[in-house]
Amino acid sequence: xxxxxxxxxxxxxxxxxxxxxARAVDRVSFALERGETLGVVGESGCGKSVTALxxxxxxxxxxxxxxxxxxxxxxxxxxxxxxxxxxxIRGRDIAMIFQEPMTSLNPVLPIGRQVAEPLxxxxxxxRKEALDQAxxxxxxxxxxxxxxxxxxxxxHLSGGMRQRVMIAMAMVCRxxxxxxxxxxxxxxxxIQAQILxxxxxxxxxxxxxxxxxxxxxxxxxxxxxxxxxxxxGQVVEEAVxxxxxxxxxxxxxxxxLRSMPDPAGRPxxxxxxxxxxxxxxxxxxxxxxxxxxxGRCPHAFGRCREQAPGLFDIAGGQRARCWLSRFPERRxxxx
Amino acid sequence: MLxxxxxxxxxxxxxxxxxxITVFAVLFVLPGDPAQIIxxxxxxxxxxxxxxxxxGLDKSFWGQYRExxxxxxxxxxxxxxxxxxxxxDLIVDSLAVTGPMALMAMGFAVLISLPLGIYAARNQNRHGxxxxxxxxxxxxxxxxxxxxxxxxLLLSVQLGWFSAGGFPGWAADPIGxxxxxxxxxxxxxxxxxxxxxxxxxSSMLEVLREDYVRTARAKGLRERSVIxxxxxxxxxxxxxxxxxxxxxxxxxxxxxxENVYFLPGLGxxxxxxxxxxxxxxxxxxxxxxxxxxxxxxxxxxxxxxxxDPRIKIN
Numbered sequence: 001x002x003x004x005x006x007x008x009x010x011x012x013x014x015x016x017x018x019x020x021x022a023r024a025v026d027r028v029s030f031a032l033e034r035g036e037t038l039g040v041v042g043e044s045g046c047g048k049s050v051t052a053l054x055x056x057x058x059x060x061x062x063x064x065x066x067x068x069x070x071x072x073x074x075x076x077x078x079x080x081x082x083x084x085x086x087x088x089i090r091g092r093d094i095a096m097i098f099q100e101p102m103t104s105l106n107p108v109l110p111i112g113r114q115v116a117e118p119l120x121x122x123x124x125x126x127r128k129e130a131l132d133q134a135x136x137x138x139x140x141x142x143x144x145x146x147x148x149x150x151x152x153x154x155x156h157l158s159g160g161m162r163q164r165v166m167i168a169m170a171m172v173c174r175x176x177x178x179x180x181x182x183x184x185x186x187x188x189x190x191i192q193a194q195i196l197x198x199x200x201x202x203x204x205x206x207x208x209x210x211x212x213x214x215x216x217x218x219x220x221x222x223x224x225x226x227x228x229x230x231x232x233g234q235v236v237e238e239a240v241x242x243x244x245x246x247x248x249x250x251x252x253x254x255x256x257l258r259s260m261p262d263p264a265g266r267p268x269x270x271x272x273x274x275x276x277x278x279x280x281x282x283x284x285x286x287x288x289x290x291x292x293x294x295g296r297c298p299h300a301f302g303r304c305r306e307q308a309p310g311l312f313d314i315a316g317g318q319r320a321r322c323w324l325s326r327f328p329e330r331r332x333x334x335x
Numbered sequence: 336m337l338x339x340x341x342x343x344x345x346x347x348x349x350x351x352x353x354x355x356i357t358v359f360a361v362l363f364v365l366p367g368d369p370a371q372i373i374x375x376x377x378x379x380x381x382x383x384x385x386x387x388x389x390x391g392l393d394k395s396f397w398g399q400y401r402e403x404x405x406x407x408x409x410x411x412x413x414x415x416x417x418x419x420x421x422x423x424d425l426i427v428d429s430l431a432v433t434g435p436m437a438l439m440a441m442g443f444a445v446l447i448s449l450p451l452g453i454y455a456a457r458n459q460n461r462h463g464x465x466x467x468x469x470x471x472x473x474x475x476x477x478x479x480x481x482x483x484x485x486x487x488l489l490l491s492v493q494l495g496w497f498s499a500g501g502f503p504g505w506a507a508d509p510i511g512x513x514x515x516x517x518x519x520x521x522x523x524x525x526x527x528x529x530x531x532x533x534x535x536x537s538s539m540l541e542v543l544r545e546d547y548v549r550t551a552r553a554k555g556l557r558e559r560s561v562i563x564x565x566x567x568x569x570x571x572x573x574x575x576x577x578x579x580x581x582x583x584x585x586x587x588x589x590x591x592x593e594n595v596y597f598l599p600g601l602g603x604x605x606x607x608x609x610x611x612x613x614x615x616x617x618x619x620x621x622x623x624x625x626x627x628x629x630x631x632x633x634x635x636x637x638x639x640x641x642x643d644p645r646i647k648i649n
Contacts, residue, residue, distance in 0.1 A: 058552055060544075091555030098553075103546040108568045108643055118554045153644040169554065 003075060004031040005209050006055070006177060011069035013050050013059060015284075022284040024050045026233035027069070029311075032177070037203065037210040039224030039241070041217060041256070045281060047233040048213045052179050054079075055211075056096060057086045073177070092122040095170035099182035101162035105154040112138070112150025115169045122173050137168040141198060160191035164198065171202060178203070179211045184219060196223060217260050221245060229253050232281055232292040235311060239318040249320040251297045252277070291323065301330050343636075347629045354625040355618075359400050362614050368392075369416055369612040390416070403618060413615035417608070422619045425604060432502055433593070433600035436516045436523070437585035441578065443524025444531055451528070452535025452574075453562060459540060467532065474529025480591040483522035487595070490518060500597035519596045523589055527581050534577055538570040545569070572643050579635030583628035 013025035025047040032038045040048045053059045055071055055078065071078040073094065078086060090096075095118075098104040106114060115137060116130035125133065131150065138146035141164040154162055163183065170178055180199065184192035196219065203210050212223055220227055220241065227244045229237040229252065237250040248254045255277035279296035282288055291297070294304040303323050312325040324331050370386040371378065387393045391402055406413060412421035455467040491499040497518050503511040542548065543566055551565040590602035597603075601620065608616035640646045 056553055058549060087555050087557070089555070090553055096553045098546060098550065100546055104550045106547040106551065106565050106569070107645060109565070117551075117556060117560075121554070121556055121560075155645050166550075169550075 003072075005034045005036075005074065006032040006211070007070075007072040008051070008055070009070045009072070011051065011054060011071060012067040013047070013054055014065050014067050016063040016065070017285060019283075019285045023067075024064075024233055024284055025054065028230070028233070028235050029069075030228045030235060030238060032209050032211055034176075034209055035207050036226065037212060037224045039220035039227040040211065040213045040230060041215065041220055041227055042230035043215055043256075043281065045284070046230040048230050049181050051230075052096065052181050052211065052213050055179060056090050056094060057081075057083070058090075058096075088122070091118040091170075091175075092173045093175055094177045094179065095173070095175040096179040096181065097163070097166045097170050097183050099185050101159050101166055101186060102154075104166060105162055107154055110151045110153060111157070111165050112152075115165060115172060118169065118173050133172065134168070137172050138165065140202075141165070141168045141171075143168075159187050160195065163187060163191075163195050167195070167198060167202070171206070174206055175208060177209045177211065179213070181213045182215070183212075185214070185216070192219075199223075217245075217256060229256070232288075233284060234292060234321060235319075236293065236322070237318075237320045238311070239314075240316075243316065243318050247318075249314050249318060249325070250293075250322050251299055251324070252293050253320075255296075291321070299324060299331050301327070303327070343629075343633050347626065350629055351622060351626060355404060355622055356400075358618050358621045359403065360396075362617060363396055363399070365612075367612045369614055372612045373416060403615075407619070407622075413619060415608070415613055415616045417611045417613040417616070422616050425616060426601070426620060426623055429599055429601045429604045431505060432516070432598050433586065433589070433602065435513075436520050436589070436598070436600065437582060439516060439520035440523035440527065440585055440589075441582050443521050444527040444581065445578070447525065447528035448531035448535055449567075452532045453539055453567065455532070455536040456539035456543060457562070464536075467536070471529040471532045474526055474532075477526060477529075479522050479526040479589075480595050482526060483519060483592050483595045486518050486522055500595070502598050515596070515598070519589070519592045519598060523585060523592055527585075531574060531577060531581075534574050535570065538573050539566060542566045542570040568642060572639065575635055575638055575642065579631055579638075583631040586627045586631060587624035 008031070009029050011025055011028045012023060015022045015024055028047070028051055030038065030040075040051065042048050050059060050064070054066055055073070057078065059066065066079055069079065073089070076085075078089070081089075105111065112131055112134050116125075116127070116134035119125045119130040119133055120127065123130075135147045135150055138149070143149060143161060143164055149156075154165070157165065163186075167183075178199075183199065184195050187195060199210070200223065202208075210223070212220065214220060224241055226240050227238070228235050229244070229250065231252050237244070237248070237253045239249075244253065245257065248257055255275075258275045259277060261274055277296055282292060282295065288308075290303075290305040290307055291300070291309050294300040297304065301323075309321050309323045309325075311319045311321045313319050314325055368383070368387075369390060370383045370392060374382055374386060384393070391399055394402065403413070412423035414420065415422055415425055418425060451467050451471075455464040458464045487497075487499050491497045497514055498511075500515075502515045505512045545566075547569075548561060548566050551561045556565070587601070589600070590606050592598075593600040593603040594606065601624070605617060605620045605624075607613075608620070
């Protein structure tokens, strides 16, 4: 049994806020195998981005503090690593692309130079060699007329083109792991598909692992092999994609799936009414006894409000943080 | 670029026109008769009238204004009543003092404020930041002439490293001239650095929160490049504006500091000229100062476009 490429164990990240300590990530654990694509799903503020930033040691501090846990990458614990060691890993072994291609590129530096930078820092190339390779990468991510556009600035490019530049910048050092934090959320639907296709192609070609963070279940279904669902800073369900979409266990996961528009419609020609999960996510500064989802859960019973459920094994690697796994008779059929 | 230059030139001309009218009007209603000052209180009315006619003071407002502007446009320099020499030469001579002093002062201001501002931003709310903020507050509250006097007391009177004032002239003693400008430039620079430090700090704090700084870190860049390449260039944009205003101000003459250090600069020249009712000198210098401010602003605009590619000069 190989050790996974990335193993996150019981990670907790807190933020100091005027309202008190906010726990953005609450004992999150998951693993990512070599070459695997893992989707992390959840709504805004569920802690998925903070988890991703923790891997690279980029949680803004202050106010953020990694309180406990371990992040193992190729057998070293990134949390305990000295900043300089972590810096050498960033951009070389683990690269990241972000949600907003509009603001994630430096507005005052030419794109060629921004793509070339990791090569100069990590591979020790001189400026000319690095720019040459950067141009090749821009061609590879299908920037039209790439060599001539090396001197362009981000404001010359469209959103989709900028995200391609971000991808080229992340890929230049051939990382073992690419973290993509909502890589297509800010883009048009047609551009989204192109960017996803580009990422799939590059991933297969390079044999890297992909940690895909998104709130878009459609993207996850298309890209990921396994999915981790997060809610209010916790992992609430983990399963392979087919299980998650076929037999979702956690009431939150089911709610998410039901609130996804179904473009195909129903077989009988009618369209299903779009449902929403009632209630709102509890504030992360709130101290909650019991299950964090209980307040919005149609199946919640006494125990849910008294004791926090653990992440229970369901079957075949599927896990869910839900008391229903122990008390299946409590699941209401009408909800 | 050509269109931009043309636009700037039109602005300059329009501005100079308004400034000329204003200056002229203010000096026209200013009490005090130049003829009386030149001839003294015992002068006969006939002599005064003759001198007034000679100076063109007996003409109407518009008549005098036309004569003044006409001379300027024709490139004829006016003559100083007091110094009995062309105003143009006076300006050139005093600019040889004020110009280098202003540039040196800005040099000091930049050398002090950028590192301190960056340091404070990177250590926000920690001891270092609080200390820097304390001293900038002090700098903001300190009048520059007082700081200039302190410097004289310490470095000239106590330690004897510098002369306490005066200017030997560039030709006669270049090193002495440079040293003579060092203290006043430092006094001016430190006071200006106070505001620039605060500005750099707040601008830097804002930029350090930007997504592209996070991207730069995610690429594994060294903290040095993150700060000085990715963050600083963006943070400098608002700082440049204030630097431009300060430089324009300094070129227009640091009247008080030049008086403290007995420097024959532009500020002292205009200060004395006002006292002596040397109207040709006052008018031409004020006009020159306005032009200098416009030109400095133009240079800053060009610098903007250099720092921020999103700004196009046209």
